[in-house]
Amino acid sequence: MKGLLMKDFGLISSNRRMLFIFAAIAVLSIIAGNGENASFGVMFLITFCGTQVISTISYDEFDHSSTYLMTLPISRKQYAAEKYLFLWLMMGIGFAASVVVSLLVSVVCGVNGNILEWIVGCVAALLVIYLLLMVLLPLQLKFGGENGRMIIMAFVAVFLIITFAAKGISSAMNINVEAGFNRLFLGILALNKGMLVLLILAVVVIATAVSLLFSIRIIQKRQF
Numbered sequence: 001m002k003g004l005l006m007k008d009f010g011l012i013s014s015n016r017r018m019l020f021i022f023a024a025i026a027v028l029s030i031i032a033g034n035g036e037n038a039s040f041g042v043m044f045l046i047t048f049c050g051t052q053v054i055s056t057i058s059y060d061e062f063d064h065s066s067t068y069l070m071t072l073p074i075s076r077k078q079y080a081a082e083k084y085l086f087l088w089l090m091m092g093i094g095f096a097a098s099v100v101v102s103l104l105v106s107v108v109c110g111v112n113g114n115i116l117e118w119i120v121g122c123v124a125a126l127l128v129i130y131l132l133l134m135v136l137l138p139l140q141l142k143f144g145g146e147n148g149r150m151i152i153m154a155f156v157a158v159f160l161i162i163t164f165a166a167k168g169i170s171s172a173m174n175i176n177v178e179a180g181f182n183r184l185f186l187g188i189l190a191l192n193k194g195m196l197v198l199l200i201l202a203v204v205v206i207a208t209a210v211s212l213l214f215s216i217r218i219i220q221k222r223q224f
Contacts, residue, residue, distance in 0.1 A: 004082040008056045022048050042098040043125045049094030050133050053087040057140050080215040134211035142218045
């Protein structure tokens, strides 16, 4: 497992110039928001770090490298599990970096906002991106490489089409979907803090378990 992690970090670090460019875009977005309206920069950095696991799968399949990997003393189950561990590490790095940069910018710019509310917003963004990646990771393992990217793009496109279609239908029927989501969100926030934490943990654990089981089944049946 340690060797697989070192391999993936080595693959990511081999593209240091691109990493620096995307990290700079995220930091500049946070600075441009003066630490108060920096949600785009935070989500961008978390998303960028999280999606690096998708890139490592593509690197693994380049020039049939996956065939060689499967000859090493590692099981397919370990290979799939390592991708999730790498995802957790990368998203943790992205989340921590974005929070630290945003707080520093807030202090420097003298923004007097509700820090706790802002952190809750960051955690919510982290949760949404994480759940999305729980869907995308098995898809990438299933279809791999170029096909995987096309499937992911199709998935995102369908999601956007459904979202805009639902918004258009709700507008035509005079249904305020946004207000409904706001009431739902406020209702969730109104829960006891302990219950809220347990609810979030339950969602994360269930999503991770289901996604990991699918990934293990996919990688065990796949022919290299």
